[in-house]
Amino acid sequence: MKKLAFFFLLCLCISAIGFGQIQTLRVNSQLTEATVFLQGAQLLRNASVNIPAGTSEIIISNLPTNVDPNSVQVKGFGKFMILSVNYRNDYLSDPQSTKAIKELQDSMQYYKRQIDYLNAMLKVYQEEESLILANKVLSGKDSGVQVSELKAAADFMRLRLGEIKKLWLQTNEDVIKNNERHERVRQQLNRMQASQSKYVGEIVVLVSANAPATAKLDISFVYPGAGWHPIYDLRSNSVEEPFDLNLKANVFQNSGEDWNNIKLTLSSGNPYRSAQIQYLSTWRLNFIPDVVVTGRSYQAAPMMAKESMGYAEEEIMDDYAGTLAEVVTVMENLTNISYAINMPVSVTGDNTFRLIEIQNHKVDAKYEYYVVPKLDSDAFLVAKISGWQDYINLPGNTNLFFEGTFVGKSYINPLNTSDTLVVSLGRDKNIQVKRDKKKEYTTRSFLGSRQIENIGWEISVRNNKRQNITLTVMDQIPVSTHKDIDITLDNKSLAKHEAETGFLSWRLNLKPAENKKLEFIYTVKYPKDKRLYLE
Template identity: 30%
Template sequence: MKFLFFSAFIVLSLPIMAQEKPIFTQAKIKQATVYFTGVDLTHTASANIPKGTSELVIKNVANSLSEETIRVMAPSNVTVLSAQFTSRYLDEYEHEKNTPALKRVQDSLALLEKQLKKLNNQRYTEEKTIRLLDDNDALKGKQDGVSIADIPKVTDYYTTKRIELLNSIDVIKEKEEQLTKAITKLNAKLDINTSKQEKLSNGKIILQLMSPVAQKADFQVSYISNRATWHPFYELRAEKLSAPIHLLYKGQISQRTGIDWKGVKLTLSSGNPNKSNQFPILQSWYLYFGRANKDDNMASNRAPLAKVRSDVAEVTSLERADVEKMDLAESSVSEYVEIAENQLNVSFDIDTPYDIPSNGKAHSVSLQEFDLKANYKYYTAPRVDKEVYLVAAIEDYSKYNLLVGEANIVFEGLYVGKTYIDPNQTYQTLNVTMGNDRKISVKREKITDKSQTKFISGNREQIFTYDIILRNNKKEKAELVLKDQYPISTDKSIEVELLESSKASVDEKTHILTWEVSLKPNETKTFRLSYKVKYPKDRFIGNL
């Protein structure tokens, strides 16, 4: 067989072919390589083709696909002149079956599909913008090149823009769901195979062929569709602090290609077939004067909102409510999975055939399971969260081919919640939050008689004093990391001084204090934090 690749290009110099009746055949799905966004589907088909030129219509391919990705393998003596895709073959090739009512359905379908495509493009662009914001250290105020005075403006912009984009994406998803339901209803009206037991999709690939003899020919057709997705998902089980973590590595697959995948060989890949592979080229960077923004000048006088960013672990919940609402059909096939680690991505080849219907529901497939050696510590930052969290530090985690994903936590046989695994972090260990432990209590209270406000020589001087009280109500010793902070000045007229830190380790750049605490059973320890802020008495600091 020979391999041909098409990009919906029809050679104009070919002789005009006689209008003969098309040959119809049905595709059988053979293999699916599922990406985070999109799927590469491979079908086989057979047909008796005549001598000379002919038109072969391969039915039951995906309802939506990228026409430029169509690849065809045909017998060596068969020439494939062109290949194209359509989801409305009745309208384009069987005009005699058209009726005014059917024409209205087809026009409505074309309009809805156009609207859905625009929404898909808009959502993809806004999701990429969120990832760009999240990956931009300057926007989060972490880059050395950002001045302290600009941190409030940068933080406000980052927060406002991210919330705006997330709200917009939620609205787009609702509209996409409504359009998808409407398109499904219209497609049902165009289905000419409703009398058959097996429901066929509306997608068809049309091949223009040339053969020297009449023969039965076998074809293999592949293409990429955006109507499928998969996400990594984990389950973490720990029986006790001295035992390793048992990790179950899963993939959640869903698809709406219009084809039920039956007995298909599955491959799950971390690659992205839609990603641009063009390396960036820098252009000249020109500076120019612009008009000053009054709001920006006012913002520079505001102190930044103090935040504690954990360098041990971060509890994050995925904004995938639609996935959580899906019914899950779980299957354990981990013993049939082979992992291939390539230069650019990781893929999981599942050798056993698998069935996934085209209903959009998430199907959970077990990919791997293994035990992880972990060191445990408790963590708390009571200024922003009054809970104490158990954190597992996993070393040498790169060898497990982990991907970014959400995880369920089961500790001592009880489900305790969700956490987030991010193997792309830069720490030496992978820090995973295993849930909060209510048997260790923390309290942060302001000491009134040690906190005061004075007016000295035109300045306001405020002293803030807090006691942080930790108590271990467990029967065993607990190792704990305690963090707090004091504010950073963004204006030379604002002076900040740390008065008392109870022997904490102090980061002079971030003003974050860290205590490494060892608590015996039923032991209570108290740590004091005190700082002074001095600024002109006619000025106001809104977030002090």
């Protein structure tokens, strides 16, 4: 009886010790959602694991490195309690290879197999050649050989040895080509692997359960190695049509893990910008004492951009803490704007840009021509686009297309652009412009100690297009920067004159084949012992 009681007590102790031990469970997670900011991304991952009763340590492995530990959040679903969450680096596990790296590795194996096969064939050809040459004796010493047999043997050796040499040369050339391809792939693979992290991150979640349960976890964190920037396409097929405004996003991430078929949201927010409201403190003014500073040392701290309400943004030191455009939902709030892509999206993890179309809109435009004959005799077609503010919220590069042709690039900054967006669509040779000096109005004379120069110009314009056009012609007269230089505009042919800049502008409406002549004359008076450069 005593032995039975002792055995029962021993079992209770063993079970109590087992219950008190922390069991480690390693589990992978699946990336399901990503909110990509202009710099950085918030990633949402899911994991599920069966946990025993008691305390367990769940290690969610194969995560990207350089994760902000303060941004890690874990939500649990099930009959258990989360005790703690910790992010750390795992230097023992190898990082997962991206799709691009796997493709390069497969290519290297393919070329290696090809090279091995071709080298084997070279050896076969060499052995066959040696076999033929080793059996070139046709008969014994004392017996002769018939001419027909000799001729047949010679023909065979010539033909077969020729074929062998030809095959050997071709195969050897294939070996060289495959070696070159294998080397290029190897170099590219080395470059990509050199940029890949040598270790992985992992999140350790300490949980407790009264009974065995299934723990479902939602893990989110901010990863800095991702981002996006907007790109705009402005397209028009003719001067009689509005513009198509296409907003696209260039998305990248270098986590080393391919994002495959995830839910993607693009945001203009900044996850690193402090959301804490700022308050003014009393500004106490006093004289600066005369102090000699021999040296100072500061503890390094990360840079964080804070924004004071009503004041300029500053950087301070803080303590460490069909088309896709058809399926995009725009979410706008007081601080940023977000675009939810309502279909699965994939982005490779090797820092390669993925171009995603977000929105398509039509915007009204007025077309007119613009020429500065003093600088260039070609007229430029420009479009004045209105209503663009409703669709362009972020600065970005712009691609311009007109009549199906790419005409150039521009840059749109909504903070620095007026209500009307003006873009150039290129030159038009069907508008002839000529600028000539009018000799009869260009004279030089003297009056006392003053020199007087009269200068006249004539601008000829012709519309060779089949439709009416609006043309703005720009020119100028000089502006005095010295009290002894007097400039007067004598004739401006109904031009608009800006006195401060000296600019002259004519706005013309020209019918097909219509000609117009513009002229302007100005006078410059200055001391005769001085020199000026005039046209």
